[in-house]
Amino acid sequence: MSLSVKGKLSRKLSVESGTSKAGKEWKKQSFLVDTGAQYNPEVCFQLFGEDKIEMLNHHNEGDQVEVSFNLSSREYNGRYFHNIDAWRIESQGVGSADMEAAPEFNAPASEDDDLPF
Numbered sequence: 001m002s003l004s005v006k007g008k009l010s011r012k013l014s015v016e017s018g019t020s021k022a023g024k025e026w027k028k029q030s031f032l033v034d035t036g037a038q039y040n041p042e043v044c045f046q047l048f049g050e051d052k053i054e055m056l057n058h059h060n061e062g063d064q065v066e067v068s069f070n071l072s073s074r075e076y077n078g079r080y081f082h083n084i085d086a087w088r089i090e091s092q093g094v095g096s097a098d099m100e101a102a103p104e105f106n107a108p109a110s111e112d113d114d115l116p117f
Helices: 050-056
Strands: 003-012 016-019 025-034 042-048 064-076 079-091
Touching (some): 003 042, 025 050
Parallel strands (some): 042 079
Antiparallel strands (some): 003 025, 003 064, 064 079
16 A cells, blocks of 8 residues: 655654664664644654665755655554655645645545435
C-alpha cells in the first residue's frame, strides 16, 4: 500500500547515524510536514540511507511538497512500534490554491451513491 500526503516542509531534523549489530554503518534523517489539518497537523517522516537523505537536500523548509511513504509496524516485547518511511518527495507549486485547503491523503476515488446521509 502506497500513501502520499501534501503539505509544507516545516522542519528538517539532524542526521542520525550508527552501526548495526552486523557492523554496517547506517544513517537516517527525519523531517516534519505540516498538512494544515485542524488536529495534529504535523507528520514526522523518516528517510533511511544516504540516497534517501539526498532527496531531502533538494527541498527547503517552507516548500510545498508531496511525500510518498510506506507505513510499517513491528512488535517488540509486547509493544508495537511504527515507522513512516518516505520514499519520494516531490515539489508542489508554491502558493497553489489546493495547498491551502485541507490536507489531501490519497483517498480512493469517490463513487456516486444515493445514500440519504
